[in-house]
Amino acid sequence: MEQRAYHRFLLVKDHFYTDPNRVVLAAQQAEYYEPQEVTGFRSTTVYHEPGIKQKLEKTLGIKITRWDTDPIAENGVFYHGFSKGNKKEVPGVHSDFPINDITVLIYLSKHVPLECGTSLWMHKKFELIDQPTASDARRLKMKLSDIKNQLEVDSKQRSKWIEVDRVGHVFNRMVAYPSGAFHSATNHFGSNMKNGRIYQTYRIGVDWDSFKLIKK
Numbered sequence: 001m002e003q004r005a006y007h008r009f010l011l012v013k014d015h016f017y018t019d020p021n022r023v024v025l026a027a028q029q030a031e032y033y034e035p036q037e038v039t040g041f042r043s044t045t046v047y048h049e050p051g052i053k054q055k056l057e058k059t060l061g062i063k064i065t066r067w068d069t070d071p072i073a074e075n076g077v078f079y080h081g082f083s084k085g086n087k088k089e090v091p092g093v094h095s096d097f098p099i100n101d102i103t104v105l106i107y108l109s110k111h112v113p114l115e116c117g118t119s120l121w122m123h124k125k126f127e128l129i130d131q132p133t134a135s136d137a138r139r140l141k142m143k144l145s146d147i148k149n150q151l152e153v154d155s156k157q158r159s160k161w162i163e164v165d166r167v168g169h170v171f172n173r174m175v176a177y178p179s180g181a182f183h184s185a186t187n188h189f190g191s192n193m194k195n196g197r198i199y200q201t202y203r204i205g206v207d208w209d210s211f212k213l214i215k216k
Contacts, residue, residue: 003133005100006178007214010120010165013059016106016174023049024108027078027198041087046076047200056202060102060176061212066205074203078108081199085191091184092155093121095131096203099180104202107173109189112197114168116189118175121161121182123151129164131180169197179203 017023030043046069049055057064068075074096082088096103105118122129126140126147137144154160166186167175177183190196 002099004130004180005208006102006180007208007211008129008178008181009176009213010167011060011174011176011213012167013174014170014172016059016172017049020108020172023047023106023200024198027108027200028193030078032078032080040089041080042071042074042201043078044071046071047078048076052076052202056104056204059174060104060206062102063207063210064204065207066101068203074201076200076202078198078200080193080196081185081188082191082196083188087191089188090156091186091188093123093158093161093182093184094155095182096179097131098205099131099178100205100208101179101203102176102206103179103183104174104176104204106200107169107171107175108198108200109169109196110171111195112169112171112189113187114170116185116187116197117167117169117173119163119167119184119186120165120177121184122164123154123182124160124162126151129182130178131182 026047030045032041032043034041053064053067071077128136132144132147134144137147188197
């Protein structure tokens with residue numbers, strides 16, 4: 001079982017892309033699918049602006065040690081999350097894997113309300129804000145597998161969670177946090193590529209010892 005090696009943080013940067021409309025066009029032209037094992041419509045290819053790896057290292061204040069180009073790794077893929085129509089989806093609370101990565105989002109929709117950003121959560125019963133580890137299982141006196149199963153059951157029941165932090169949706173805003181932190185879209189919006197919630201995700205491996213946002 002992977003142990004948490006990261007520092008908890010939540011970073012927000014506005015006006016992230018120099019030419020966001022070019023990125024929006026790439027998102028609109030991408031092909032999308034829904035993987036069988038998870039929810040979420042995502043692009044079949046990644047999109048990396050020139051110099052984006054170096055830009056993320058500078059913005060995050062950390063050295064990137066793994067930079068994937070396979071769309072399966074979700075580093076640079078586009079997503080859409082709609083609240084209406086045949087692609088409607090209810091945002092579920094979850095962690096990303098590997099948990100010691102950093103997850104980065106960039107909001108690419110211009111007319112989506114502020115309340116359709118990103119939330120970080122704590123599970124009420126287990127008092128967990130991150131993916132559980134063996135030490136959490138000992139504290140809770142439960143099997144780790146049973147904790148994970150319950151978290152999955154509770155993932156789409158907001159009454160089981162306390163919202164710890166919320167970032168409002170603003171066009172071309174970047175949001176970053178440790179992949180192991182429990183998070184979700186606060187709300188989805190719209191029903192298609194013209195009126196819905198479109199965003200890009202980067203999932204990057206990093207050297208936490210190089211993290212400049214934390215004082216050593």
